[in-house]
Amino acid sequence: xxxxxxxxxxxxxxxxxxxxxxxxxxxxxxxxxxxxxxxxxxxxxxxxxxxxxxxxxxxxxxxxxxxxxxxxxxxxxxxxxxxxxxxxxxxxxxxxxxxxxxxxxxxxxxxxxxxxxxxxxxxxxxxxxxxxxxxxxxxxxxxxxxxxxxxxxxxxxxxxxxxxxxxxxxxxxxxxxxxxxxxxxxxxxxxxxxxxxx
Ligand SMILES: N[C@@H](CCC(=O)N[C@@H](CS)C(=O)NCC(=O)O)C(=O)O
Numbered sequence: 001x002x003x004x005x006x007x008x009x010x011x012x013x014x015x016x017x018x019x020x021x022x023x024x025x026x027x028x029x030x031x032x033x034x035x036x037x038x039x040x041x042x043x044x045x046x047x048x049x050x051x052x053x054x055x056x057x058x059x060x061x062x063x064x065x066x067x068x069x070x071x072x073x074x075x076x077x078x079x080x081x082x083x084x085x086x087x088x089x090x091x092x093x094x095x096x097x098x099x100x101x102x103x104x105x106x107x108x109x110x111x112x113x114x115x116x117x118x119x120x121x122x123x124x125x126x127x128x129x130x131x132x133x134x135x136x137x138x139x140x141x142x143x144x145x146x147x148x149x150x151x152x153x154x155x156x157x158x159x160x161x162x163x164x165x166x167x168x169x170x171x172x173x174x175x176x177x178x179x180x181x182x183x184x185x186x187x188x189x190x191x192x193x194x195x196x197x198x
Pocket of ligand 1: 021026038039040041051052053054088092100
């Protein structure tokens, strides 16, 4: 979703192929031929493969500098990369423990505890994002960056887990603001995203 929104925001010419994780399509031979790690997103550019959301977002921002999707100031850019790195290594990794506990322990009797512990951790990370967004209107205050679409992914995951997302007032009103951006809306519509359901 984040990469898809970034391509829309950049005004890029691109085509998409959808592989539904929940239907096991990313584990298929067909998708493994695209990305042997069997994870989305994967971006193909002139035959070259790029994986990892943060790298894809930075690549898109650099390719379309006129869209100003990353700050030009080195410290501001580094702070943005710091947030992307945290979203990937901590927030996303915590979520993976909730939906795939079997990847973290071969003992089924431990899975319930792994899920419960990481649900609590995930909620505290969502609260941290809520605080980061509280001065708004965007994650980096007045300026929209590609950290914004990346953070939208985790609001959606929280809703999927039936967390009380309405309690995160800043994060939730920011989510509504995000959806009102035409390029965000276009990407979500094409993905038939649950975020468009009220
Ligand atoms: N570190 C990777 C994580 C990618 C990832 O785990 N994507 C999830 C979808 S949100 C996925 O493909 N899951 C399928 C699976 O875990 O089998 C990134 O940031 O791009």
